[in-house]
Amino acid sequence: MSRFGPVKIVYSDRFLLHDTGGGDHPETAARLEVIWRSLKKGPLAGNIEILEPRQVDRGLLLSVHTEDYIFRFEEACLSGMEMLGHPDNRICYESYNVALLSAGASQTGIDFLEKGQAPSRVFCCIRPPGHHSEAALALGFCFLNNVAIAAKYWQQQYGRQRVFILDFDAHHGNGIQEIFDEDPDVFYVSIHEHPTFSFPGTGYEEDRGSGAGDGYTMNIALPPGSSDAEVLKAMEDKVAGAIEEFQPDCIIAAAGFDAHEYDDMSGLAYSTRLYGHIGRHLSAWADIYCDGRLVSILEGGYSLDALGPSVEIYLGGLCLEA
Numbered sequence: 001m002s003r004f005g006p007v008k009i010v011y012s013d014r015f016l017l018h019d020t021g022g023g024d025h026p027e028t029a030a031r032l033e034v035i036w037r038s039l040k041k042g043p044l045a046g047n048i049e050i051l052e053p054r055q056v057d058r059g060l061l062l063s064v065h066t067e068d069y070i071f072r073f074e075e076a077c078l079s080g081m082e083m084l085g086h087p088d089n090r091i092c093y094e095s096y097n098v099a100l101l102s103a104g105a106s107q108t109g110i111d112f113l114e115k116g117q118a119p120s121r122v123f124c125c126i127r128p129p130g131h132h133s134e135a136a137l138a139l140g141f142c143f144l145n146n147v148a149i150a151a152k153y154w155q156q157q158y159g160r161q162r163v164f165i166l167d168f169d170a171h172h173g174n175g176i177q178e179i180f181d182e183d184p185d186v187f188y189v190s191i192h193e194h195p196t197f198s199f200p201g202t203g204y205e206e207d208r209g210s211g212a213g214d215g216y217t218m219n220i221a222l223p224p225g226s227s228d229a230e231v232l233k234a235m236e237d238k239v240a241g242a243i244e245e246f247q248p249d250c251i252i253a254a255a256g257f258d259a260h261e262y263d264d265m266s267g268l269a270y271s272t273r274l275y276g277h278i279g280r281h282l283s284a285w286a287d288i289y290c291d292g293r294l295v296s297i298l299e300g301g302y303s304l305d306a307l308g309p310s311v312e313i314y315l316g317g318l319c320l321e322a
């Protein structure tokens with residue numbers, strides 16, 4: 001066991017209740033089931049502690065999303081609609097409450113880090129994911145922006161003003177970028193497949209934030225076929241310098257695993273092993289710059305073969321000694 005003690009996983013079986021209708025929808029409850037299957041038989045088995053999430057605070061939710069949008073989302077679920085705006089965004093009766101829980105998971109994780117006596121590593125193993133959802137828009141399987149809500153919580157509850165977000169999902173987190181576009185206190189870095197080739201078609205490198213937030217967005221757009229070497233080079237050449245200059249009070253990882261070579265959702269070709277390196281980098285940065293204040297929040301990852309091992313090796317990387 002590392003000095004971090006058991007890995008803290010914020011999780012509830014209620015995340016399985018968000019039903020995307022079967023068929024060929026890729027964002028399914030099976031994703032979380034395969035993660036648990038891997039964790040329970042791998043080297044972290046016996047070294048995991050589950051933290052129970054709570055629903056996101058209403059005021060916090062409204063610091064990211066508009067009241068009108070929240071109302072429409074709730075009403076769509078409770079009235080039996082099957083989608084919110086687009087067939088990608090499948091919903092069921094339970095989806096609204098599950099999304100509130102998914103968005104609140106980071107509150108539990110952040111509280112644990114802030115109040116814990118010993119350093120810990122926290123992973124929010126949640127669904128639905130969040131990084132495509134904007135203030136008033138559901139998009140790409142996402143309804144509430146879990147990562148943006150986590151950043152606001154850290155600021156509002158604990159005064160950790162300078163938040164660094166690293167998004168390593170295959171897709172650009174257009175929602176996180178939109179919400180913090182003009183905000184110099186939240187530095188959003190995304191490494192993703194080039195928008196010319198990939199959903200949602202945002203995340204060009206020339207987009208660097210606007211107004212007071214100019215320079216606090218960094219998009220690293222990789223051509224299709226990019227693999228471990230390109231990611232590691234970007235982290236060492238670009239991300240490391242950005243975080244050093246920014247000197248964050250806390251770090252949030254938008255942890256998506258759909259750039260894996262087995263995952264059909266992108267043309268990127270990361271190995272499973274790469275996620276261990278990403279975890280190791282994040283762990284070191286968290287210790288160097290912000291006293292270990294790092295929360296990882298699950299985003300995408302749709303290959304039911306690759307997702308479990310990728311998460312497992314990522315968590316292993318997070319727990320390595322610097």
Ligand SMILES: [Zn+2]
Binds near residue numbers: 169170171265
């Ligand atoms: Zn994705």
